Amino acid sequence: MDINSRVDAYTWSSISDHLNAYGWALLEKLLTARECEAVARLYADDRLFRSHIIMARHGFGRGEYKYFTYPLPDIVADLRTTLYRRLAPIANRWNASMGIDVRYPDAHADFITRCHDAGQTRPTPLLLQYGEGDFNALHQDLYGEHVFPLQVAILLSEPENDFTGGEFVLTEQRPRMQSRAEVVPLRHGDGVVFAVHNRPVQGTRGTYRVNLRHGVSRLRSGARHTVGVIFHDAK
Numbered sequence: 001m002d003i004n005s006r007v008d009a010y011t012w013s014s015i016s017d018h019l020n021a022y023g024w025a026l027l028e029k030l031l032t033a034r035e036c037e038a039v040a041r042l043y044a045d046d047r048l049f050r051s052h053i054i055m056a057r058h059g060f061g062r063g064e065y066k067y068f069t070y071p072l073p074d075i076v077a078d079l080r081t082t083l084y085r086r087l088a089p090i091a092n093r094w095n096a097s098m099g100i101d102v103r104y105p106d107a108h109a110d111f112i113t114r115c116h117d118a119g120q121t122r123p124t125p126l127l128l129q130y131g132e133g134d135f136n137a138l139h140q141d142l143y144g145e146h147v148f149p150l151q152v153a154i155l156l157s158e159p160e161n162d163f164t165g166g167e168f169v170l171t172e173q174r175p176r177m178q179s180r181a182e183v184v185p186l187r188h189g190d191g192v193v194f195a196v197h198n199r200p201v202q203g204t205r206g207t208y209r210v211n212l213r214h215g216v217s218r219l220r221s222g223a224r225h226t227v228g229v230i231f232h233d234a235k
Contacts, residue, residue: 027191063134084108124230138213143234156225158188163222
């Protein structure tokens with residue numbers, strides 16, 4: 001089964017419901033073990049990337065990552081276009097409920113044209129690499145005026161085999177309330193789709209926005225690779 005078929009096979013109504021309730025949803029076995037290995041191996045080929053970030057130099061945590069350059073590897077490009085097609089209707093419903101006028105086109109290519117017309121021309125899909133003691137501080141991947149409100153991270157390594165610790169975490173700050181933390185139970189090849197910045201929550205006085213950040217807890221041992229699929233490009 002190819003990536004398009006796997007994405008189409010998910011029960012998207014359930015994914016949408018989980019996103020509405022928690023700001024994230026699991027995409028089990030989005031990539032096969034062979035695909036995970038192939039994507040992780042790309043990290044060694046600097047020709048595929050536009051920049052290399054050492055996180056400690058910028059106060060982002062510990063570990064490193066690389067942003068792909070255009071043209072994206074086929075598997076990364078396929079994930080970006082196929083997932084976007086399913087997530088755009090959810091993003092449009094979220095914006096409508098939060099009173100945000102922006103709407104997203106059906107096709108990812110049309111949204112990228114919008115980004116590029118505004119000067120956001122640098123691709124944002126990335127590969128992340130962590131070793132023992134590394135972590136990713138809580139953050140948001142915004143990059144410019146045009147932001148698609150959902151993104152996907154896919155775990156390319158096997159917990160408890162390749163690494164220990166290194167859990168994917170989200171925090172949610174509701175108005176006048178303390179933050180809530182979520183730990184996402186990712187396995188090898190699983191993806192998590194989650195809110196980039198805000199999500200709508202239904203309250204007693206209507207819908208309001210909550211603010212989310214995501215990160216990775218400290219690795220206790222081993223090595224961990226992740227591919228991040230961000231749908232807007234950067235300035």
